[in-house]
Amino acid sequence: xxxxxxxxxxxxxSLQSEVGSFPAPPAxxxxxxxxxxxxxxxxxxxxxxxxxxxxxxxxxxxxxQTLDWSNPPFAKWFEDGEINLAYNCLDRHVLAGNGDxxxxxxxxxxxxxxxxxxxxxxxxxxxxxxxLTSLGIHEGDRVAVYLPMIPEAVISMLAxxxxxxxxxxxxxxxxxxxxxxxxxxxxxxxxxxxxxxxRKGKVSPLKPAVDDALAIASDAELSVKNVLVVRRGENDIxxxxxxxxxxxxxxxLVDNEHTAKGFPAENPLFILYTSGTTGKPKGxxxxxxxxxxxASFTHKxxxxxxxxxxxxxxxxxxxxxxGHSYVVYGPLANGATQVIYEGTPETPNWSRWWEIVERxxxxxxxxxxxxxxxxxxxxxxxxxQNDLSSIRLLGTVGEAINPEAWLWYREVIGGGSAPIxxxxxxxxxxxxxxxxxxxxxxxxxxxxxxxxxxxxxxxxDDNAKHVGNGNGGLLVVxxxxxxxxxxxxxxxxxxxxxYWATFGDKYFAGDGARLDExxxxxxxxxxxxxxxxxxxxxxxxxxxxxLVSHPSVAESAVVGAHDETTGQAVVAxxxxxxxxxxxxxxxxxxxxxxxxxxxxxxxxxxxRQIIIVSxxxxxxxxxxxxRLLKDVAExxxxxxxxxxxxxLVMQTISDKIK
Ligand code: PRX
Numbered sequence: 001x002x003x004x005x006x007x008x009x010x011x012x013x014s015l016q017s018e019v020g021s022f023p024a025p026p027a028x029x030x031x032x033x034x035x036x037x038x039x040x041x042x043x044x045x046x047x048x049x050x051x052x053x054x055x056x057x058x059x060x061x062x063x064x065q066t067l068d069w070s071n072p073p074f075a076k077w078f079e080d081g082e083i084n085l086a087y088n089c090l091d092r093h094v095l096a097g098n099g100d101x102x103x104x105x106x107x108x109x110x111x112x113x114x115x116x117x118x119x120x121x122x123x124x125x126x127x128x129x130x131x132l133t134s135l136g137i138h139e140g141d142r143v144a145v146y147l148p149m150i151p152e153a154v155i156s157m158l159a160x161x162x163x164x165x166x167x168x169x170x171x172x173x174x175x176x177x178x179x180x181x182x183x184x185x186x187x188x189x190x191x192x193x194x195x196x197x198x199r200k201g202k203v204s205p206l207k208p209a210v211d212d213a214l215a216i217a218s219d220a221e222l223s224v225k226n227v228l229v230v231r232r233g234e235n236d237i238x239x240x241x242x243x244x245x246x247x248x249x250x251x252x253l254v255d256n257e258h259t260a261k262g263f264p265a266e267n268p269l270f271i272l273y274t275s276g277t278t279g280k281p282k283g284x285x286x287x288x289x290x291x292x293x294x295a296s297f298t299h300k301x302x303x304x305x306x307x308x309x310x311x312x313x314x315x316x317x318x319x320x321x322x323g324h325s326y327v328v329y330g331p332l333a334n335g336a337t338q339v340i341y342e343g344t345p346e347t348p349n350w351s352r353w354w355e356i357v358e359r360x361x362x363x364x365x366x367x368x369x370x371x372x373x374x375x376x377x378x379x380x381x382x383x384x385q386n387d388l389s390s391i392r393l394l395g396t397v398g399e400a401i402n403p404e405a406w407l408w409y410r411e412v413i414g415g416g417s418a419p420i421x422x423x424x425x426x427x428x429x430x431x432x433x434x435x436x437x438x439x440x441x442x443x444x445x446x447x448x449x450x451x452x453x454x455x456x457x458x459x460x461d462d463n464a465k466h467v468g469n470g471n472g473g474l475l476v477v478x479x480x481x482x483x484x485x486x487x488x489x490x491x492x493x494x495x496x497x498x499y500w501a502t503f504g505d506k507y508f509a510g511d512g513a514r515l516d517e518x519x520x521x522x523x524x525x526x527x528x529x530x531x532x533x534x535x536x537x538x539x540x541x542x543x544x545x546x547l548v549s550h551p552s553v554a555e556s557a558v559v560g561a562h563d564e565t566t567g568q569a570v571v572a573x574x575x576x577x578x579x580x581x582x583x584x585x586x587x588x589x590x591x592x593x594x595x596x597x598x599x600x601x602x603x604x605x606x607x608r609q610i611i612i613v614s615x616x617x618x619x620x621x622x623x624x625x626x627r628l629l630k631d632v633a634e635x636x637x638x639x640x641x642x643x644x645x646x647x648l649v650m651q652t653i654s655d656k657i658k
Contacts, residue, residue: 022410023442024419028392032304032439039440042453049454050077050482054293057333058092059083060262063289067480073500073507074487075480077290082262085269085292086129086162089332090122091260098307102337105311105360106151109198109343116151118335121158124151126258127251128159134254135226135245137190139164139263142271144188144224145318146170146179146206148197149342152230152247153318156192157270157328161288164263168271168283171319172197172204174602176212178281182273183213185283186489187223192247196233200344203233211238265289271489272321274427275539276498277529283489284321284427290482291325292333294431298452299330302421302435303364303393311390313339313357314366320536321427322397325483326366330431345371350378354386365413366395368535372405372413373565380412388413393438395421398535399567400523406445424448424523426509427537428499430483433457434521449520455481459513459521464503472514472524476506529626531560531568538570538605540626546600547572547593552580557616557624558607561633569608571633572597573653576612585612609633613656615649617641632657 024032042049051066054077063081093099099119106114116124137143143160145167147153153169160167168186170179183191193210196203210227229237230247269288273281299305303312312331316322331338339360345353353375357365375383394414401409401422410420420443424434433455434448441449451457456479459467467473477484484507487495502508512524526532529540540558547556555575560568574593576583583589590610598606617628620643628650631638638650 021442021444022419024439025417028304028419029439032437033306034301034304034437034439036440038301038437038453046454046456046479050293053297053454054078054081054289054482057083057088057289057292057296060087063265069480072480072505073496074492075290075484076266077287077293077480077482078265081265081289083265083289083292084162084260084262085288085329085333086125086158087260088292088296089158089329090118090125093118093335094122096335098335101307101335103332104151104154105337105339107339107341107356108150109201109341109347114151121151121155123256124155125158125162127254127256128155129162129258130254130256131228131251132159132163132165132190134250135190135228137163137165140268141165141190142168142186142188144168144170144179144183144186144191146172146191146193146210147230147318148172148194148199148204148206148232149317149340150194150197150230150232151340152192152194154328154332154340157318157324158332161269162258162260164261164267166268166270168273169319169324170273171317171602172206173319173604175599176209177600178602179209180213180216181281182283183224185273185281186271189223190226190228191224192228192230194230194232195237196235198233198343199347201347203235205233205235205237207237211240263288266486268486270324272324272427274321275530275537275542277539277541279539279541279545281542282491282494282498284485285487285489286430286483287486290484291430292329294481294483295325295330296333297454298432298435299326299336300334301437301452302423302432303366303395304438305331305334305336305364307335307337310336310363311339311360312336312364312366313341313360313362314395315341315345315353315368315371316366316397321425321430322366325431345374350375350382351385354383354388357388357391358386361390363390364393364395365391366397368398369396369401369405370399370534370566372396372401372409376405376408377565380408383412389415391415391418393421394418395423397423397425399532400448400525401446403445410445419443420445422446422448424511424521428485428509429477429481430485433477433481444520447516447520447522455479457521458506459515460503460506464506467515469515469517469519472512474502474508474527475511475513475521475523476503476508478506531558531570533560533563533568533570533604534566536604542601543570543572543597543605543607546597546605547574549600550593550596552576552582552589553593554578555616557626557629559626559630559633561608561630563608570605571609571611571629572607573611573613573616573629575614575616611653611657613653615646615652617644617649617653618646619643620645629653
């Protein structure tokens with residue numbers, strides 16, 4: 001069968017002739033909420049199209065201007081409107097008489113369960129909003145959220161939004177060091193965490209990382225005044241009187257009445273840090289009205305959402321953009337019923353996810369290709385032990401899905417008929433940008449296909465020229481979109497340099513893509529020094545900086561090498577300092593340096609492989625040629641070495657691997 005890791009033209013063509021495309025089942029297409037005319041409507045006047053979508057939200061004060069693009073690349077959407085995101089996600093559903101509808105079926109990893117109605121969720125968010133206010137959090141203040149996948153994570157985010165403050169959610173897998181950098185950059189006043197969360201059958205502690213992160217800064221420079229701790233793991237934790245507070249004790253003291261007020265549509269909603277090509281994570285800034293407009297529209301259209309009957313499940317953690325847009329804001333704005341599961345898919349065994357699908361009758365399931373490939377490895381029998389017949393739609397996100405995995409997903413999880421939406425987007429885009437619409441587009445395994453209505457993208461060459469069907473180039477967004485990032489927190493110049501410097505008037509996302517003969521888009525991976533491990537972005541530079549911060553390391557070069565399960569894996573080439581005596585070449589060095597990166601950045605950044613070398617391949621001007629290292633890491637013949645200062649280096653490295 002075909003390998004999609006090789007996205008070359010020949011492969012795509014042969015694949016298409018082999019498996020073709022899959023029109024939606026007729027009954028699905030007939031019942032779909034949107035028909036093909038939505039593309040025409042959006043194309044005729046994209047700005048009016050978005051204004052119409054925005055009007056399906058509740059505005060405390062209606063907007064009169066849709067888009068202000070007079071100062072590109074700084075867009076303003078719905079600027080004179082006032083909106084409250086929590087009100088849109090909760091109050092209006094309750095007021096519409098849907099308060100009894102379940103908002104969240106939550107399941108903890110140990111098996112504990114909660115079904116939370118919209119009325120209950122609203123009440124908890126109101127209390128939490130009052131609690132935040134009582135702790136001195138006001139409009140515009142930043143709050144760091146470092147929580148496991150428990151209801152309080154969603155409650156915290158919505159409570160922060162409700163009072164016009166700004167959340168910065170930090171993935172629970174990130175280390176104290178990463179957490180500290182994010183708290184400092186955003187100057188957060190409050191951290192919300194837990195005394196642990198369940199992962200792989202154990203309590204993974206979170207509070208100690210918060211303690212360590214805050215211990216590094218002196219009291220005088222510390223922006224954080226309080227740490228609010230949710231009781232979940234029940235493990236022993238250190239406690240700082242005056243600073244640390246138990247969530248349950250504090251929330252019991254506040255009222256559950258709270259009136260949501262409107263805030264300007266361009267008020268910051270959240271900062272979410274992501275990796276770029278340099279070592280310093282970027283605080284991607286999103287604002288309110290435009291973000292919710294596109295998150296809710298795409299959630300409705302791409303997942304053909306029926307709030308009355310669907311049970312939706314997106315497996316992403318709230319620490320990533322997918323969790324923000326398609327666990328919190330999109331589904332709740334649409335009044336959906338969804339599943340949230342705390343733990344890992346293999347705990348206590350690989351049936352866990354499928355038991356959850358059966359238990360709650362999940363209809364719509366959204367996950368990452370890396371997870372699908374992990375399940376493929378277990379064999380179809382594992383997934384087929386449960387009744388998955390409730391599923392009517394599948395989605396993927398995070399990286400290109402290889403056609404084998406796509407076909408397996410459709411066959412084994414989707415009962416051979418569920419449409420699959422392959423959704424391309426980024427932390428920066430805030431919401432889905434390229435994806436089939438399930439009742440309209442005949443889907444093609446491995447291709448994200450077409451921009452959603454209202455979005456304009458192109459594939460261009462280095463001179464910004466459209467490449468034409470059958471050719472590859474760079475994926476760009478050519479018109480502003482409602483949920484676009486509004487900047488990088490505290491660094492407007494970096495925003496311009498990173499995304500707009502290449503083409504001036506087009507947003508360059510960093511991904512290569514190719515157009516097939518039908519004009520459908522096939523994503524071909526990053527063209528910069530960003531890796532994609534299990535659908536998560538990691539920067540080569542960030543990991544290299546971490547490695548050289550170890551006292552025994554002189555130099556390092558990191559590449560993303562193809563990995564069957566995770567898409568890419570981190571492979572690091574390291575030169576040890578000549579006089580260091582702390583670590584030996586071989587296993588010991590490897591174990592120590594892997595642990596070092598794990599503790600500095602987080603477990604996701606741990607290299608799969610550390611290769612100790614005595615030289616790195618460099619040009620005469622000293623630039624490391626990672627391409628050659630990637631050849632070695634992927635076991636290929638090493639490419640052209642003619643630009644190397646020392647052409648023998650690659651021979652030495654290749655010999656070492658053998
Ligand atoms: O390279 C693309 C890849 O993930 C990157 C964005 O990563 P992040 O900001 O962490 O957001 C991930 C979830 C939206 C993109 O630049 N990517 C995301 N979705 C796809 C994808 N690559 C191919 N196909 C996709 N569907």
